[in-house]
Amino acid sequence: MSEDPHALLPRRLADSYVDELVELEPITGTFLGVPGSADRLPDFSPAxxxxxxxxxxTTLDRLPAGEGLPDGDSDAERRCARLLRERLTAELAVHEAGEPLRAVSNIHSPVHSVREVFTITPTDTDEDWAAVARRLRAVPAALAGYRASLAEGLGRSLPAGPRQVATVIGQLGEWVGTPGGGWFTQFVSGGPDALRAELDAAAREATDSVATLRDWLRDTYAPAVEGAPEIVGRERYARWVRYWNGTDLDLDDAYAYGWSEFHRLHAEMRAEAEKILPGATPWEALRHLETEGEAVEGVEEVRAWLQRLMDDAIGALDGTHFELADRVKRVESMIAPPGSAAAPYYTSPSLDFSRPGRTWLPTQGLTRFPVYDLVSTWYHEGVPGHHLQLAQWVHVAEDLSRYQTTVGMVSANAEGWALYAERLMDELGFLYNAERRLGYLDCQMMRAVRVIIDIGMHLELPIPSDSPFHPGDRWTPALAQEFFGRHSGRPGDFVESELVRYLGMPGQAIGYKLGERAWLRGREAARAAHGAAFDAKKWHMAALSQGSLGLDDLVAELSAL
Known part of the structure; x- marks a missing residue:
């Protein structure tokens, strides 16, 4: 590549980086749909x-310095160069601080990546299933490498939080103890008869290695980290904020913004609750809806209901508020595998769209699903939220770069868009009754509470004197969980799962509300610049076709559209 006169153009360099990354990270290759990546797993060891x-x-060394880019398509190159430099610098800061050596989380860790990748690995042909068997055989080595990293972390006094460890031990136990011989055995039960013996044996090896990791975490790692802090402190928190948000935030300003949104949303929630159950608090009204509101009965029934919700949203929005390519319109509703965290999630389509975008609902053992919070949540996860943004990014990947539209995703950009999408559906009248609107406001309140408690507990900030909750005290994880539980319509096990998530992914949860603020600021600046000529549909499509941007750049780029 060094002999190519265009080798150092940022978009070419970025795609070269993706090619080399896939060799090291075949899980990334599977998410992208890269042939030949479906039978391997990464090396999770320190090496x-x-x-x-x-x-x-190496990639940063090859990136042009400053704005020294050629004429021509320089805006696209400039955006790509800024993203690549910012992302790789943030990732290196995390690596150099030893964070991969303490990577224990209930939702975002190597062991979770290992299982999740099987849910998107192709299984259409006997050849696909043979690759699945080879990947299953690779699970023991991958988890042994992960264990080696955690052991080195212990040796370097870099412990994970005990609450993370206890939660993951429980999750792994559920994976191993799933009826039918464990989750991996259940997964391969749909494979071809010709490969039955090979698949079953490989699944047993994978299950045994999960059990080995669980036992090591329980018997060796957990005792070693007992008493370690659950919170990360200001220095580590600032590093993670940059990683998840693509910016160095003014954390005191962000904390104050979280409180201002809390008070605004609380007032709106009281007004909607009054329509549902006069005299009730918002959370009394939400508990009422749990048993008396609209609900879907049955796991398959709720999956189909969510599919219809997304299909109907596409039908209503396409041509009016968005202009969608046919392949972007395809999205699938799925049920998450057992042992998942409580929060729903989305997986992007492969680069060739042979695997569509998918939303995933963790059922947590439930068979009855109240609708009040599902509607707004699926506007967030599916349409017009994550699916429209991330599928559109894949659709324009050849015009930008694969890096800008896949690997280089900034969490706060994507989560901010998805929260903006919920608000957009409210603005457009899709949340047409008090029940659905209160559910939407509860979702918004959860994101405001995240800003407050994520920053508050990790930095041990004081609770404001005008707070309705423990004024003047300093935040702790226990107070954060109590505050969240008091100001959420969600059950206690969800609140517990969420708090563990925030402790294990510091700085990520604040990106929803702060990312939404960036999207709203960008839209209002563009609207002000264009006046009556502002076209929301054109703006949305231009905004969704830029690819990833950190919050440092997002407002400026959206404002200029």
């Missing part, structure tokens, strides 16, 4: 992490 860091450093 594997070092190899990723070396690739990042």
């Amino acid at each position: 594997g992490a070092d190899a990723l860091a070396d690739l990042a450093r």
